[in-house]
Amino acid sequence: MLEQAATRVLTCIQCGKCTGSCPESGRTPFNVRMLVRKKQFQSAVDEALPWYCTSCGACTIRCPRDVKPSEVVIELRAKLVEDGDIPVALQKALENTFVQKNPWGRSRNKRADWLEKLDFEVPHVSETESKRLLFVCCIQAYDPRCMVIPVNVARLFKAGGLEFGILGEQEACCGNEIRRIGEAGLFEELEEENKAAFEEYGVKEIVALSPHCMNALKKEYGDTGIKVVHYTELLAPLVEEGAIKLPGSFGKKVIYHDPCFLGKQNGVFDEPRSILSAVPGLTLLEFSRSREVSLCCEGGGGRMFFEVEATYQRNAEVRVLDAVDKGAEVIATACPFCVMTLEDPATEKGLAVKELSEILTEVL
Amino acid sequence: MNILVFTKRVAATQEEELRITGEGQAVDLSKVPFKVNDWDNYSVEEAVRIVDKSGGSVTAISIGDAESDEVLRRAIAMGARDGFLVETGDVLNDPFTRGELIRSFVDKEKVPFDIILTGVQSEDDQFGAVGGILAGLMGLPYASMVIGIDAVEKDHVIIRRELEGGLQEKVKVATPCVLSIQSGINEPRYVSIMGIRKASKVERKVFKADGYEKGSPKIELIKWVYPEKKGGATMLDGELADVCGQLLGILKEKGVYQ
Amino acid sequence: MSYTLIVAEVRRGVFEERNLDSLGLGALLGDEAVLLVPDGAYEAADKLVDAVLKIKAPEEVYLNPMNMGKILEAVFAARGKPDHILFTQSSSGMEAAAYAAGLFGMPVITDVSGYDKDAGVFLKSYYSDKVFGQFKAAGAPAILTVRSGSFREFAAEKAAAAAAEAIEGAAAVETRTFVEYVEEEKTDIDITKAEFLLSVGRGIGNQDEVAGYEELAGVLKAVLSGSRPVIDKLWLPKARQVGTSGKTVKPKVYLAMGISGAFQHIAGMKDSDCIIAVNKDPGAPIFQYAHYGIIGDIHKVRDKLKELAKG
Numbered sequence: 050m051l052e053q054a055a056t057r058v059l060t061c062i063q064c065g066k067c068t069g070s071c072p073e074s075g076r077t078p079f080n081v082r083m084l085v086r087k088k089q090f091q092s093a094v095d096e097a098l099p100w101y102c103t104s105c106g107a108c109t110i111r112c113p114r115d116v117k118p119s120e121v122v123i124e125l126r127a128k129l130v131e132d133g134d135i136p137v138a139l140q141k142a143l144e145n146t147f148v149q150k151n152p153w154g155r156s157r158n159k160r161a162d163w164l165e166k167l168d169f170e171v172p173h174v175s176e177t178e179s180k181r182l183l184f185v186c187c188i189q190a191y192d193p194r195c196m197v198i199p200v201n202v203a204r205l206f207k208a209g210g211l212e213f214g215i216l217g218e219q220e221a222c223c224g225n226e227i228r229r230i231g232e233a234g235l236f237e238e239l240e241e242e243n244k245a246a247f248e249e250y251g252v253k254e255i256v257a258l259s260p261h262c263m264n265a266l267k268k269e270y271g272d273t274g275i276k277v278v279h280y281t282e283l284l285a286p287l288v289e290e291g292a293i294k295l296p297g298s299f300g301k302k303v304i305y306h307d308p309c310f311l312g313k314q315n316g317v318f319d320e321p322r323s324i325l326s327a328v329p330g331l332t333l334l335e336f337s338r339s340r341e342v343s344l345c346c347e348g349g350g351g352r353m354f355f356e357v358e359a360t361y362q363r364n365a366e367v368r369v370l371d372a373v374d375k376g377a378e379v380i381a382t383a384c385p386f387c388v389m390t391l392e393d394p395a396t397e398k399g400l401a402v403k404e405l406s407e408i409l410t411e412v413l
Numbered sequence: 414m415n416i417l418v419f420t421k422r423v424a425a426t427q428e429e430e431l432r433i434t435g436e437g438q439a440v441d442l443s444k445v446p447f448k449v450n451d452w453d454n455y456s457v458e459e460a461v462r463i464v465d466k467s468g469g470s471v472t473a474i475s476i477g478d479a480e481s482d483e484v485l486r487r488a489i490a491m492g493a494r495d496g497f498l499v500e501t502g503d504v505l506n507d508p509f510t511r512g513e514l515i516r517s518f519v520d521k522e523k524v525p526f527d528i529i530l531t532g533v534q535s536e537d538d539q540f541g542a543v544g545g546i547l548a549g550l551m552g553l554p555y556a557s558m559v560i561g562i563d564a565v566e567k568d569h570v571i572i573r574r575e576l577e578g579g580l581q582e583k584v585k586v587a588t589p590c591v592l593s594i595q596s597g598i599n600e601p602r603y604v605s606i607m608g609i610r611k612a613s614k615v616e617r618k619v620f621k622a623d624g625y626e627k628g629s630p631k632i633e634l635i636k637w638v639y640p641e642k643k644g645g646a647t648m649l650d651g652e653l654a655d656v657c658g659q660l661l662g663i664l665k666e667k668g669v670y671q
Numbered sequence: 672m673s674y675t676l677i678v679a680e681v682r683r684g685v686f687e688e689r690n691l692d693s694l695g696l697g698a699l700l701g702d703e704a705v706l707l708v709p710d711g712a713y714e715a716a717d718k719l720v721d722a723v724l725k726i727k728a729p730e731e732v733y734l735n736p737m738n739m740g741k742i743l744e745a746v747f748a749a750r751g752k753p754d755h756i757l758f759t760q761s762s763s764g765m766e767a768a769a770y771a772a773g774l775f776g777m778p779v780i781t782d783v784s785g786y787d788k789d790a791g792v793f794l795k796s797y798y799s800d801k802v803f804g805q806f807k808a809a810g811a812p813a814i815l816t817v818r819s820g821s822f823r824e825f826a827a828e829k830a831a832a833a834a835a836e837a838i839e840g841a842a843a844v845e846t847r848t849f850v851e852y853v854e855e856e857k858t859d860i861d862i863t864k865a866e867f868l869l870s871v872g873r874g875i876g877n878q879d880e881v882a883g884y885e886e887l888a889g890v891l892k893a894v895l896s897g898s899r900p901v902i903d904k905l906w907l908p909k910a911r912q913v914g915t916s917g918k919t920v921k922p923k924v925y926l927a928m929g930i931s932g933a934f935q936h937i938a939g940m941k942d943s944d945c946i947i948a949v950n951k952d953p954g955a956p957i958f959q960y961a962h963y964g965i966i967g968d969i970h971k972v973r974d975k976l977k978e979l980a981k982g
Contacts, residue, residue: 133602234606549773631778
């Protein structure tokens, strides 16, 4: 990996398209073009800098020379991780993931506690015919705000007649953020553990609730032969074809925010929109910066677990102000990290933030 | 400068609900994950920092089952030169037994040392006694609750002990000695998985605990019991806004908030 | 004849309050209660024991565990060996108790928080008070360290104060010597004087959340304090630490958020007039000590309180 990296950075022509599309540039000291330059010359990098990256992937997508600047950032971080020299909050997140398989260090034994909120049983994936695995995700298994999402999606799938099962306590963190923090070794352990479970239970399809999980499972777990989708990809046709009836009405102006890992990095733009369009009474609005150029909420790249030193107006605030400008009452999105980062500034401005399943559940 | 540092693999019970089995015979740890004892992590870090400054080497020792190798690899990844496992499948409930075993091991194997470090206590049994017992058994100078090691000289160390109420005392201890390290003495470095894997290349010698003397236990665990449920709090119920409103009401009632 | 030797903790001329718990356990044990104290002028609880032994050694010598070994030898020579030797569960008590156990080959049980006379067992906490072990010592003397707050209600006043009997000390060791006390840096915050403390613990998750709690403290006119893990991680300065290794506080209101209730913390605040605990874990031990409790996401509660208080 290191050899590829060394030759890759040499193809960089310092055009600056990466920094031009970076959500951190201009507002923070982070300059990804300069980091690539430093890597070319193998010069020292200020150790605070690599931690600004939110892993939105815009730089890598727009680079004309396939330098993959986001990977350069991960490599810089990996060096700091090996030296043991990383922010304490990140250390905690990594150590928690090592012990309890989730960055919040919540008990692994409680990973399936969200099931208690359902009034029907969800089988273990091994007991299903379809071997369709619902991959729940750490934050949605444990965080009180996000726990509603798996509950809602389970109900929606049931309403749509979609069979699925879960791994429950056997599910380990997908490792998407772990890899981006630079802890390759820990990522490998998580990957191994999850893949072993997929194999043992003959999993054929994985439906991820979080775009971050989808990304890791689909693109970074190697060739598992398992189909990986985001839940909106399965839900959209069900909603469009009327297999899930939406008798209620959601008469609000809703603006859709494309999550980076769902949208620009994995090309899922239409399904969430088609779902929202099918909700009776809903007026769907678009941000000016939408789809491929959606503004990163800054929840990724490990930023969910610690704060950078610079004080500046966070993108989440900017996004909310954009939403207000467009006349939105609700910001809808399909990623738990986006929900968490947008909700506080949105609440301050009197807007609600809803994950897609929450809107659907209201009209079910 | 040879530093021996003891490190223990303990159950991570912070987030778990514990169940006592049978008539109080045992605590069910079957679904509880394990980790390095927090205090020992600080000790290992401190040991490595001392030899970084003063030269010498750190030897990590763990008394426990085969899985305890994990904490030795971690210590090596942090900078210990070697790791010894004194393997036993027994749960040693009596800190005295542990102390005897260590003393016997160090004597018999003639492990050289200038300073022996233990953590103030372990997260599981929280006895906080092994360091002191060891020092007493070996007739070595001892200090516990060490919150800072200010100077390491040829024949003594100057350390600070943590007392109550934020007060500390500065103490001079002759070496060789035993010190029990308090959490917060330093900021331990992060140990990556790759680092632990690299540490696996360093041989960890395994010794069988029954090759050494641990005497017979001086205390006996009769049974486990749950804590007594005290009166308990009046739980505030309802929606978030409701509950918070009630809380503010209590604050007003107590006269601390208008 | 058997007796209980209670090794008093005396520091900077103060007969520590937690000695009362040793005296309480001594009373429960039922044998003659003999209090061991160092030289010096201070108020000892001579009405709560049957005899007082005043060792001719100043405090700094007495508080050194290696000297304590010699002092105990002198006591045994004068009076024979006791059935139980009690130390306070404290920085010096734990140290001396463990060292003495190793030196004399005696059983030691630390942090004793309960005693069942009929069963003859001592209760000792495991896994931060999640379960307790019932222990018996296999022989006498047995050394115990006594948890603060656990037995003081049993300390019984005798008819008359016990007279102090002087005992010769031995020469102090040179292998460990006291240098000086180090006071913590003076800051303008003295949390022991606050009447309303908002205290945060490990549950706040990370350093960035501290600012939000500072704000809440400001809005509620509370003083911000924290439990040990928060101070260890340097999220709050040492002066704000509540607990045995920090400050003991008795405010009118102690609002604990994200604090599970480890005993060392409880010991530092359990006498507060009104304890309100907010924690996401319904099994958190702190709910045993709190007067009011809220089970929930502490950040959400924080934000809602701010909103309601400001509005």
